[in-house]
Amino acid sequence: MAPDSSDRNREVYRRLARYYDAYVSDFVQDLPIYLDSVSQDTVNRVLEIGCGTGRVLQALLNAGSLATGVDISEDMLEIARHKLRAFLDRGQLSLQNHNFIDSPLPEQFERVFVTFYTFNYLLTTSEAKRFLQNLNHSMSERAVLIMDLFFPAALANPQTAGEWNKRSLGRGENTVWLSDRRTMDGRVEKREQVFEKNSLRSEIVTYRRFYSRAEIIAMLKEAGFHKIMVANAYDKKAFQEMDASEEPKTGFMIKACQ
Ligand SMILES: C[S@@+](CC[C@H](N)C(=O)[O-])C[C@H]1O[C@@H](n2cnc3c(N)ncnc32)[C@H](O)[C@@H]1O
Known part of the structure; x- marks a missing residue:
């Protein structure tokens, strides 16, 4: 790190x-x-x-x-x-x-x-x-x-750790699709997000400490x-x-x- x-x-x-x-x-x-x-x-x-x-x-x-x-x-x-x-x-x-x-x-x-x-x-x-x-x-x-x-959600509900979820964000032509999953490594949460908007796709990994x-x-x-x-x-x-x-x-x- x-x-x-x-x-x-x-x-x-x-x-x-x-x-x-x-x-x-x-x-x-x-x-x-x-x-x-x-x-x-x-x-x-x-x-x-x-x-x-x-x-x-x-x-x-x-x-x-x-x-x-x-x-x-x-x-x-x-x-x-x-x-x-x-x-x-x-x-x-x-x-x-x-x-x-x-x-x-x-x-x-x-x-x-x-x-x-x-x-x-x-x-x-x-x-x-x-x-x-x-x-x-x-x-x-x-x-x-x-x-x-x-x-962290993965600490509150360990059974959800590593599960992918998909949802839509925003409205109309601004709608973005987001899939994400969270896992813990000690006190640090790893959040993997996949954003999709029209033909655009971004995979983003964020680390946040509890x-x-x-x-x-x-x-x-x-x-x-x-x-x-x-x-x-x-x-x-x-x-x-x-x-x-x-x-x-x-x-x-x-x-x-x-
Ligand atoms: C979840 S966003 C919150 C944005 C806004 N406050 C809101 O509530 O919608 C977290 C923000 O913290 C910023 N950030 C991360 N580390 C920071 C630091 N050391 N000092 C200032 N900003 C930081 C990121 O760039 C990002 O814009």
Whole structure:
């Protein structure tokens, strides 16, 4: 495995970018948590890490946030630039190719969102720790961090590991067919996807690391975060302090303060 996951992830998203909006066309369940978090008057500067093609940014910008989106994939950022051009032109949005594994940003943010499993793309704990430390340095005092983490399907239901599934994504002329299967190698999930659109066919393999609640909580504390809470669903009312020994087999959201 490469010492840094980012080169591999850039290549994954170089190939995935053209299908990505069809892939998330029905996914909106996470948005209320982020929108609720920026609804106070005191929130000025919001950062999304792993902003991709701008799905979450668009909702935040429509709600009036002053937002910065960062990603390591130029192909994903290019789509976001195109879709969110009006917000860029009026100075409400900044989009940057930046990697928190390497360095912090010079600005300080009041809200930071690491959305839709972006953190799981960091395949080693040394990358994860550097990422969180650099992130902590880019947050203002008492700023709030929210992260969305996955629980691999092949761990939740081991009998489904290695099984191919096929489904359609998007609608009408934008319909894409996706076949995928997932297997685990220790804590790392290998996801094989085959996208088909008209005569186009792409086979893409993605690796994502499972971080348990206990692991994340320990790393956040080490990076200087406080008041760490967990929610086992996309439910803003569900955040609670947790006993790190509880590990339900579900994805989860983490909220922490600088
Ligand atoms: C599943 S997509 C999420 C896109 C968008 N946030 C959404 O919710 O639709 C994950 C994104 O994380 C990006 N990514 C992977 N590693 C990253 C890193 N170290 N820093 C920033 N972005 C990263 C990928 O390029 C990709 O755009």
